Every structure is written in C-alpha cells, then in structure tokens.
Amino acid sequence: xxxxxxxxxxxxxxxxxxxxxxxxxxxxxxxxxxxxxxxxxxxxxxxxxxxxxxxxxxxxxxxxxxxxxxxxxxxxxxxxxxxxxxxxxxxxxxxxxxxxxxxxxxxxxxxxxxxxxxxxxxxxxxxxxxxxxxxxxxxxxxxxxxxxxxxxxxxxxxxxxxxxxxxxxxxxxxxxxxxxxxxxxxxxxxxxxxxxxxxxxxxxxxxxxxxxxxxxxxxxxxxxxxxxxxxxxxxxxxxxxxxxxxxxxxxxxxxxxxxxxxxxxxxxxxxxxxxxxxxxxxxxxxxxxxxxxxxxxxxxxxxxxxxxxxxxxxxxxxxxxxxxxxxxxxxxxxxxxxxxxxxxxxxxxxxxxxxxxxxxxxxxxxxxxxxxxxxxxxxxxxxxxxxxxxxxxxxxxxxxxxxxxxxxxxx
Numbered sequence: 107x108x109x110x111x112x113x114x115x116x117x118x119x120x121x122x123x124x125x126x127x128x129x130x131x132x133x134x135x136x137x138x139x140x141x142x143x144x145x146x147x148x149x150x151x152x153x154x155x156x157x158x159x160x161x162x163x164x165x166x167x168x169x170x171x172x173x174x175x176x177x178x179x180x181x182x183x184x185x186x187x188x189x190x191x192x193x194x195x196x197x198x199x200x201x202x203x204x205x206x207x208x209x210x211x212x213x214x215x216x217x218x219x220x221x222x223x224x225x226x227x228x229x230x231x232x233x234x235x236x237x238x239x240x241x242x243x244x245x246x247x248x249x250x251x252x253x254x255x256x257x258x259x260x261x262x263x264x265x266x267x268x269x270x271x272x273x274x275x276x277x278x279x280x281x282x283x284x285x286x287x288x289x290x291x292x293x294x295x296x297x298x299x300x301x302x303x304x305x306x307x308x309x310x311x312x313x314x315x316x317x318x319x320x321x322x323x324x325x326x327x328x329x330x331x332x333x334x335x336x337x338x339x340x341x342x343x344x345x346x347x348x349x350x351x352x353x354x355x356x357x358x359x360x361x362x363x364x365x366x367x368x369x370x371x372x373x374x375x376x377x378x379x380x381x382x383x384x385x386x387x388x389x390x391x392x393x394x395x396x397x398x399x400x401x402x403x404x405x406x407x408x409x410x411x412x413x414x415x416x417x418x419x420x421x422x423x424x425x426x427x428x429x430x431x432x433x434x435x436x437x438x439x440x441x442x443x444x445x446x447x448x449x450x451x452x453x454x455x456x457x458x459x460x461x462x463x464x465x466x467x468x469x470x471x472x473x474x475x476x477x478x479x480x481x482x483x484x485x486x487x488x489x490x491x492x493x494x495x496x497x498x499x500x501x502x503x504x505x506x507x508x509x510x511x512x513x514x515x516x517x
Contacts, residue, residue, distance in 0.1 A: 128509065128510040129508065129509065129510075130509055131507065132205055132206055132210055132213075133205050133206075133516065133517060134193060134203060134205060134446060134517050135192025135193045135203070135205075135209060136189040136439075136443060136507075137189075137443075137507045138209055138213045138507075139185045139188045139189030139192070139212075139213075139216075140189045140439045140443055141500070141507045141508070142185050142213070142216060143185045143435065143439065144439070144496050144499040144500040144503060145496075145500060146177070146181050146182050146185065147182055147432075147492070147493075147495075148493055148496035148499075148500055150174075150177045150178070150181065151489045151492045151493050151496075152493055154173075154174040154489065155486050155490075157170040157173070157174070158482075159482065164224065165228065166226060166227055167226045167231055168281075168282040168293075169293075172281060172293045172297070173223070175278075175297045176278050177220075177223065178431075179271075179300040180238070180242075180274075180275045180278070180300060181219075182435075183304050183435065184242065185216055186438075186439060187268075188245050189439065190311070190438060190439075190442065191245075192204050193446065195253065195261070199252040199253065201251070203517070204248055208248060212241065212248070215241040218240065219237050219238040219241050221237070222234045222237035222238055223238050226282075231279075231282065235276075235279045238275065238279070239275060242271060242272045242275060246265060246272065249264065249265055249268065250262075250265045263310060264307065267303050267306060270303040270351075273299065274299035274300035274303060275296065275300065276296070277293070277295055277296030277299060278293050278300070279296075280293070280296070281293020281295075281296055295358070298355070298358060299351070301423075301426060301427065302347075302350060303351065304431055305430070305431075306344075306347050306351060308398075308402065308431070308434055309344055309347045309374070309402075310344060312395070312398075312399055312402075313335075313340050313343070313344075315395070316381055316395045316396065316399060319395065319441070320333050320381055320383070320385075320386055320395075320396075323392050324385055324386070331382060331385065332382075333380065333381055333382050334381070334382075335380065336380060339373065339376060340377065346366065346370040347370055349366050350367055350370050350406075359419070364409075364412070365410070367406050367407075367413060368406070368407060368410030368411075370406050371403050371406035371409075374403045374406060375403045378396070378399050378403060381396065381399075383399075390457075390458045391437070391440060391441050391444075391452065394437035394453075394461045395434060395438070395441075397433055398433035399430070401425055401426070401429030401430040401434075402426065402430040405422055405426035405429060406422075406426070408421045408425050409422035409423075409426065410422075420474070420475060424468060425472060428464065428471055429464075432464045432467070432495075433461065433464050433468075436460065436495070436499065437461070440453060440503070443503055443506055443507060446511075447506055447511045447517070448511040448512045448514075448515060449512060456498045456502050457498065457499065457502055460494075460495035460496070460499055461495075463491045463492070463494050464491070464492060464495045466488075466491045467488045467489070467491035467492040468488075470491060471484070471485070
C-alpha cells in the first residue's frame with residue numbers, strides 16, 4: 107500500500123502574496139485614449155493661458171487662437187471620441203476588440219500629431235500637416251472595417267462624422283497657410299465645422315447613452331419612473347443639428363444660421379425634458395451627462411443670439427466647447443472606464459469636484475465679455491479651473507486605465 111498523502115493545512119496568519127498589478131494600457135481602446143485626453147486637457151490649457159498672457163512664445167505659425175481651438179477639437183475631443191468608439195464598436199458588431207499593436211500605432215500617430223503641431227515653428231509645415239492628419243486617417247481605417255457590413259449600416263454615421271472632422275482639420279491647416287480660395291477664412295471655417303461635427307456626434311450618442319444610463323439608475327429605485335424617448339423628436343433634433351452644420355459653412359454668422367441654432371436649441375431642450383434629469387441629482391456620474399446636455403442647449407441658444415448680433419459670439423463658443431464638450435466627454439470617460447475595468451459605477455469625490463470645475467471654467471469664460479476690465483484674470487481663472495479638473499481626472503484614472511481589470515477578466 108502507498109503511504110498516506112501528506113495533508114497540508116493553510117496557515118491563516120501567513121501573509122498571502124498580493125496579486126500582480128499587470129500593465130494593461132493597450133488592452134482596450136478606451137485605456138490609452140482616455141488617458142491621453144486627460145493629459146492633454148491638463149497641459150494644453152495652461153499653455154494657451156501662457157500664450158494669451160504673453161508669457162509663452164512657442165514660435166507658432168498659426169495664430170494662438172487657432173492653435174488653441176485646434177488642440178481642443180482635433181487634439182482633445184478627437185482622442186476622447188477615439189477611445190469611446192474603439193470601445194463601443196466591438197459591442198455593436200462582432201468585430202474583435204482593437205488592442206496591442208493597433209492601439210500602440212494609433213497612440214504613436216496621435217503623439218506625433220501633437221508634437222508636430224506644438225513644434226510647428228521649427229518644422230516644415232507640410233510635415234506638420236502630414237503628422238497631424240495621420241491619427242484621424244488611422245482611426246477611420248480601424249473603425250470603418252466592421253461597420254461596412256450592411257447589418258451595421260446605421261452605425262456608419264460615426265464614420266461620416268470622423269471624415270467630416272478630417273476635412274475640418276485639413277481646412278484649419280489651409281487657414282494656417284493663408285490660403286484664400288473662394289475668399290474664405292479656412293481656419294475659422296475648419297474650427298466651426300469641427301465643432302459642429304463634435305456636436306452632431308454628441309447629439310447622436312447622447313440620445314443613446316444618457317436615457318439608457320438614466321433609466322438604469324432610476325429603475326433600481328422606482329421601476330414606475332420611465333425615461334421618455336420620442337423617436338420623432340430625436341429625428342428632428344438630429345436633422346436640426348445637421349442643418350446647423352451645413353448653414354454654418356454656407357451662411358455663417360447670419361440670421362439664417364441664428365434661426366437654425368435657436369430651433370436646434372428648442373428641440374434639444376424638449377428632448378432633454380423627457381430624460382428625467384432632475385431625478386438623478388443623487389448620482390453625480392449620471393447627472394454630469396445631463397449637465398453637459400444642458401450646456402449644449404444653452405450653447406446653441408447663445409449661438410443663435412450671437413448670430414443675430416445680440417450677444418458676443420464668444421459666449422456661444424465657450425458654452426459649447428468648455429461646457430458641453432468638456433462636461434460630456436469627462437462624464438463619459440469617467441463612467442466608461444469604471445464599467446470596463448470591473449469597478450462599481452460611482453464617481454470618486456475628486457471626480458465630482460472635476461465635474462463642477464469644468465462648469466465653473468465655462469461660467470468664468472462666459473463672464474469675460476460682461477467684465478471686460480477683468481478679462482485677463484477671468485481667462486486665467488477659467489483656465490485654472492479646467493486644468494484642475496483634468497489633473498484630478500489623471501490622478502484618479504491613470505491607475506485605472508494603465509492597470510488590469512480588478513476582476514481578472516480580459517479588457
């Protein structure tokens with residue numbers, strides 16, 4: 107007979123080895139690009155404030171205003187959009203998750219674009235253009251592959267929006283080069299087209315994710331409370347937003363553009379009223395999305411008034427960029443990163459503060475035309491609030507985005 111096996115009893119007081127925190131930055135699309143969005147958000151605005159105050163000289167070929175607008179749209183907003191699309195497209199389709207080499211290449215392309223655009227004063231500008239466009243071209247090539255399948259035709263709208271952003275980016279570079287084809291200010295038109303394209307994307311995605319997240323939250327507390335979704339109104343909202351994109355290129359700053367913006371604001375506002383935002387005040391990671399959409403309504407209304415020359419046009423610009431784009435992208439990034447890393451969907455106190463700081467930044471910037479004697483101080487205070495918001499995001503989310511899921515699952 108064989109000897110009895112030795113029975114080993116685990117020592118309850120022995121120290122257990124800690125699980126190894128694995129590097130996972132390139133294991134899912136949201137990880138590198140949400141982190142890059144946060145880092146750029148924290149770095150680019152202080153640079154802009156330095157340019158504005160005359161304390162920084164980057165030797166720019168572009169005007170400082172165009173540089174700032176370009177980096178907010180084609181640097182920050184586009185990389186946040188990339189992180190979101192590369193995360194949700196595999197959920198919409200049967201495509202494999204983009205990871206590893208694909209994400210590394212896209213990350214390098216984005217970084218090349220930023221380095222080139224920031225160092226434009228010492229580089230041939232043709233090289234700057236090429237480097238800056240490569241990321242969007244690469245992103246489109248990755249996103250379009252699974253969506254060309256006829257059964258996913260509905261999602262091709264996002265590819266169209268990315269292509270519009272690519273065209274808008276080209277237009278900004280034409281403005282930097284001083285091209286005057288058709289007597290257009292190509293730089294201003296490029297920034298306008300880029301912003302309208304981002305607003306259109308927010309309009310489409312917001313109509314999907316905000317009611318969904320709100321319904322999920324409210325349903326746990328009271329299943330009788332329903333988020334109201336009206337397909338006919340949704341289609342009218344999208345049509346009005348598309349019309350705004352076209353009119354801003356054909357008849358910018360006119361009464362026609364103002365009327366379309368006001369109509370869009372009314373329709374967006376009507377849409378928002380059905381989403382039960384007032385019932386989400388107990389959950390910051392939900393109400394932040396409603397707050398961002400409120401800023402969208404306000405920004406469109408201000409744009410309409412600005413096109414009628416009733417208020418300064420800059421009011422609308424900063425309500426839409428800082429308020430709407432800044433708040434919604436921050437809200438989506440903070441929620442998506444938690445859900446896709448196996449964590450509870452709850453905003454940390456520092457992140458709640460960042461939500462508030464972005465709105466404070468928008469309000470301070472909107473006050474500049476009203477308090478012109480304090481314009482420099484208000485711009486710097488606005489920039490500080492925005493910067494603190496994104497520093498907070500990076501502090502909290504860098505470990506979440508860089509390290510593996512806490513539940514051990516892939517992703």
